Amino acid sequence: MHRNIETFIGCDNNYEESKIVVFGAPFDSTTSFRPGTRFASKTMRSESFGIETYSPYQNKDLEDINVFDGGDLELCFGSANKSLEQIEQFTSNIIEDNKIPCMIGGEHLVTLGSVKGVLKKYPDLHIIHFDAHADLRDDYLGEKLSHATVMRRVWDLVGDKKIFQFGIRSGEKEEFLWAKDHVTTNKFDFAGLNEAVEYLKGKPVYFSIDLDVLDPSVFPGTGTPEAGGVTFKELLKAIINVSQLNIVGCDINELSPIYDQSGTSTATACKILRELLLSIY
Amino acid sequence: MHRNIETFIGCDNNYEESKIVVFGAPFDSTTSFRPGTRFASKTMRSESFGIETYSPYQNKDLEDINVFDGGDLELCFGSANKSLEQIEQFTSNIIEDNKIPCMIGGEHLVTLGSVKGVLKKYPDLHIIHFDAHADLRDDYLGEKLSHATVMRRVWDLVGDKKIFQFGIRSGEKEEFLWAKDHVTTNKFDFAGLNEAVEYLKGKPVYFSIDLDVLDPSVFPGTGTPEAGGVTFKELLKAIINVSQLNIVGCDINELSPIYDQSGTSTATACKILRELLLSIY
Amino acid sequence: MHRNIETFIGCDNNYEESKIVVFGAPFDSTTSFRPGTRFASKTMRSESFGIETYSPYQNKDLEDINVFDGGDLELCFGSANKSLEQIEQFTSNIIEDNKIPCMIGGEHLVTLGSVKGVLKKYPDLHIIHFDAHADLRDDYLGEKLSHATVMRRVWDLVGDKKIFQFGIRSGEKEEFLWAKDHVTTNKFDFAGLNEAVEYLKGKPVYFSIDLDVLDPSVFPGTGTPEAGGVTFKELLKAIINVSQLNIVGCDINELSPIYDQSGTSTATACKILRELLLSIY
Amino acid sequence: MHRNIETFIGCDNNYEESKIVVFGAPFDSTTSFRPGTRFASKTMRSESFGIETYSPYQNKDLEDINVFDGGDLELCFGSANKSLEQIEQFTSNIIEDNKIPCMIGGEHLVTLGSVKGVLKKYPDLHIIHFDAHADLRDDYLGEKLSHATVMRRVWDLVGDKKIFQFGIRSGEKEEFLWAKDHVTTNKFDFAGLNEAVEYLKGKPVYFSIDLDVLDPSVFPGTGTPEAGGVTFKELLKAIINVSQLNIVGCDINELSPIYDQSGTSTATACKILRELLLSIY
């Protein structure tokens, strides 16, 4: 008899033969408003069987590509430092094996760990960041490591003009002011994406998707819903656009199943992950 | 004192004087993912009193037309065969009385029973099918009768080029391949509807609406939500377009009130049923 | 040690220095379908800390303007007359102090109390009314004071051609017929708003927003969700458009947190209130 | 074809042949805390089919007795006076036909209407009242008609020493003080019930059950849950005890399905109604 193996739908290949490694980073300790993203990866694995492996958008099938699902990291709630180190180490191992890490958060802070792991091999790393929130504060209530500061911490590592933000529609006045000199912030939608993609061709790119870039009507199940977001079709088109670049690492974050009573946010997150995997493969 | 009669709003006419007969088919035994469509018809009757009988879209009023609400069939959970026979018989009776059956599912499999009942009188029956899912598998885990096979079973009865699908955005690769030779599948939206309506003029048409053709933001309360669907206004326009045809039977399916915590899906289903009744009358 | 003061985010100024006074009118006794709007103001205060004080849409910040939050009126459930009198008196006091009342309902009937309070000082008051429902019945089950009659009661006070409705997509046939001779009813959306704004320039305007003008996908948490509404972006644009007028009083109504399981409706209501306050200041 | 008749399970007899008449009074306009009891009767009818007609406790079956379900009164939300008059008239009609009215509330205020209707024929009416709350205030925020004053209003009609309360564990200090001279208040549980039953033998008794007398663990679905209540078995025993008296009218109140997410409160209310009907028949 076989043990009970649970993977995201269609991601049941061996590690060795796989080009992409999916894993969960169930951490939300710095979430200041509504928690619950810790449950995202587990819930997505379970609910992914409500969608198909085949994409009629890209005419590709998860059955035809090789993806390994490594399960969830066991992270220590209450300790951001330890958790980020674990994520960095795990991501680094994947990168060293010449595979692409694809992390399922967790709150957005987990991106910092993953970016660190990728950066070692790709020092010229650029970031494409889809989000409703700028995440550019220098600290949050005195704390440097927070979901609200994650892109500022990434900037500490990669420097000016390496981060390209899209869909941003919330932040402190100071964040928007600071951004003007240091990152490329596209407000509200994906205008400017074509230019960014053109510019980034050939460069190593980390692709971070905070799912609250979607409108709350499409994606209610998140900690800080922010009206006025993009539609699913707009996001799908943007993902396929970005995926022509050299994506060396990626993540999707901020699904909070606690606030997804109908399950549509989880189903949508699963579909986005499927399309992301198919497009970057 | 009077007994407590419950009908869909404005559908309180006598059977004899009515041109349309609404009834519920509360069955969801083959639903493989998330159940609950069994509760749709009962919940819709109750919640229909949150909308008006008058449509400002069509400038028509349910008070001015004659519709009979026959309540729900008492179907046997766990037995698809028996349930489909009951639906077929009930539909057949309505057809023989020269009325139009308008069934509220239930999972989509119930359409098979209704189509059978209509087909006896209208052997040249054509099908217009709005759905997110192709429903064209030949079997599901070895079972021929399933929500995932229903349009394939309908095809068994009506044959090639009689089924016109719209809004389809999910299925196995094989379903899309098979469809090319046997049915007309319009992916994602209602492009192609005008041509289909033109072609079908004068022919007897069965009109089956799986409500998950709507985007999950509009209609979260369904078993298998599939991102990227149509808006309410697009669906409304398409329904009015189709209703100029000779509709001899129709159904709306796949509302699962269990997953409709806010009640908006039920309210939307009620509004769609009102518009459908007003437009085919 | 300080007492625990709770305000809507960024509305922590003194009464004397403030130009706008926010207050809650937690009343829903005449709600005939699904209750719960009594909880709106309290819930919005609490959840407002999930959004920022800064608007990237208007490049303005609640921190830079002066708004006082007076908390909730203690209204008597079950007595519409007494409650409306309390609201009228409170609003009147604000008006006499040359400030703008901005009321958070409650069911829409509360608008009648507020309009009465404003009307004393501004006898030439005009009304801009965003809503899914016409609210123009003369009575509801024999009762003159009801959420379904509120605009008819306002008309009793202001007379013909003073009320401009937008987004209306539900009502009895009679309401639409009556409206033609007495009010300006724009069905479905904001077409006609530019003309209305042009016409109303220089006139004192009361601005009443029933949040169910939004599509239920955007705003599920309301008592009578009505499919086919406007998007957040459309509403935001319309609010900024209207706010160039001489707004002497305003309200937002019909958030029912009971039906807002995911919290997105409350978050959206908070964002709309922020934008409204920033634009009318 | 038959119209869709909905009754509480097993209550499908004709009016003429029935000894008991069940009806709903969906009113909750004076509810000051959490509303929703308006949905109780409708929800109970629908969910009653989850229980059986047979009681293994009493070895009796609803199939063997004659009960008529008259559906719900259409009451005017926002007007307590009108609603109470309708209830009084309806109850009075049942009494004149020598039947026992059994009302499903609604908030507890509806009891006042029913008691008035019964009192005409039974001027020596005594009251047995199961509740968590004393409901003995003279007014609530200045209003005489309120769920919180209902037993005081009943006392206005029946006078001293006619009301026997059980299970009371919440109230203002003044209510408990006032009660000492005017009604018989048994705190916390059913101690004292045997004596009351003994004393009331032969007298006409109105039996009013506020379901929040049950512990919130057993009955969470109510507007004002109050810890420390009785168990289902204790309530069942007490009901059977009381029912040996000459019950000329009765009601069960305060189920609020909005707060009964699991459905257990509704199922429990149905079972209590079944046992009540079987025991008073």
Added chain:
Amino acid sequence: MHRNIETFIGCDNNYEESKIVVFGAPFDSTTSFRPGTRFASKTMRSESFGIETYSPYQNKDLEDINVFDGGDLELCFGSANKSLEQIEQFTSNIIEDNKIPCMIGGEHLVTLGSVKGVLKKYPDLHIIHFDAHADLRDDYLGEKLSHATVMRRVWDLVGDKKIFQFGIRSGEKEEFLWAKDHVTTNKFDFAGLNEAVEYLKGKPVYFSIDLDVLDPSVFPGTGTPEAGGVTFKELLKAIINVSQLNIVGCDINELSPIYDQSGTSTATACKILRELLLSIY
């Protein structure tokens, strides 16, 4: 890197070394009232990590015993026959390997498959059955295979005086009458359990626990909640009592996570499974 293996907490042993085999039978197609037990086993595995492996009641630890978790069977929704055959085959394999099958339902009908698998090796099988419902109908709406008939079907196999029921408090009058001659039905609670255990010593026993034997206050998350059940402590004591017998197979059924919004039913089911495993080991 390792694949993602999911087991019930502490049940991560190899098949070969294990004495007990846990597996899920996610089937609920004949559920006539409220579905959802299909999700029980998956949800229990996930939520089991909220309890400990150690029992302070029995001073035993899952870490110290050998249990294998075989995951879930992939059963065909809509086909009771096929599903029962799969369960029978799987159970039979476990029995042939001299292990104890411990099945997590699913609706109670799944017990029939498991009993069949066990019966081959143990023709003198006796049944201990904890439940709120008698489950002794001969058919349900004409169907022989149903959750409401499962113990009657088991009786078809094992014959008179082999089935011992406890906690039964719901059924048709006919079921209770029939039971008198064929099975031992203990109503309401565990009175009579000591005598049954004494009588059954040395005999092979199948132990089937329908979790709705618990009071709905303790276990709201089930399809047909029935007030008046046993407490957790009573059930725990009864399980330990029964487990001194020669248990050759067992199951726990009827957790429906859909109706367990707070998660307490799932947590309770996990604790009961832990205690059951520890006591029968």
Added chain:
Amino acid sequence: MHRNIETFIGCDNNYEESKIVVFGAPFDSTTSFRPGTRFASKTMRSESFGIETYSPYQNKDLEDINVFDGGDLELCFGSANKSLEQIEQFTSNIIEDNKIPCMIGGEHLVTLGSVKGVLKKYPDLHIIHFDAHADLRDDYLGEKLSHATVMRRVWDLVGDKKIFQFGIRSGEKEEFLWAKDHVTTNKFDFAGLNEAVEYLKGKPVYFSIDLDVLDPSVFPGTGTPEAGGVTFKELLKAIINVSQLNIVGCDINELSPIYDQSGTSTATACKILRELLLSIY
């Protein structure tokens, strides 16, 4: 006009005149299973108006005693150290003013901060601890500061034989073993409480109530529900028993409103806080 002051019901006295100071510690970053206790204090303030200020159990009234509600501390999510320091400082200030701090958690870890603040003045502090869980681990996934280690950390401060635990029914085997030599652990219920109270007379006592000591049927709204707990009446009696001691500080913890869909847990927590305040005053 007055600012909007929100307090727990009846706790609206000035700081100076008050003997007890209530405050919230909204922190849950180390919660490893299900979060949400951060919302407890805010939700309790709001919902406390559903209970009365008068206790019929103790015949005392919050209106007659002086309690100050200082609102919530603004704690830094993600940083247990900083948060505990803030709590310690705040508690210390209260103690220095000769008042009793009564903290509303938050996860149980917050007790460590409060105990530290109290310990400065009362070095001979003893602890009475009601809980389902032992909370005696030395670390949790390597982290010393965790909800699962809090009583071990308190023991680090107060030493052997100073901690008296009641109701404990969950923990690792090692915790129970360690406890034997260092603390007094009463399993399952309040047996042994009378002896403890007798022993502790005259000594300064910190009283910490983890509300999950209650059975999940009574208190579902908590992160780690554990079946087999005490009833409300048992807890109430125990609290009144303990309160005859010299209580110099206290807290109630682990209400997670996210999992309290019906609101009964919050209402119960409010009633317990009322009784606690009345009994220790």
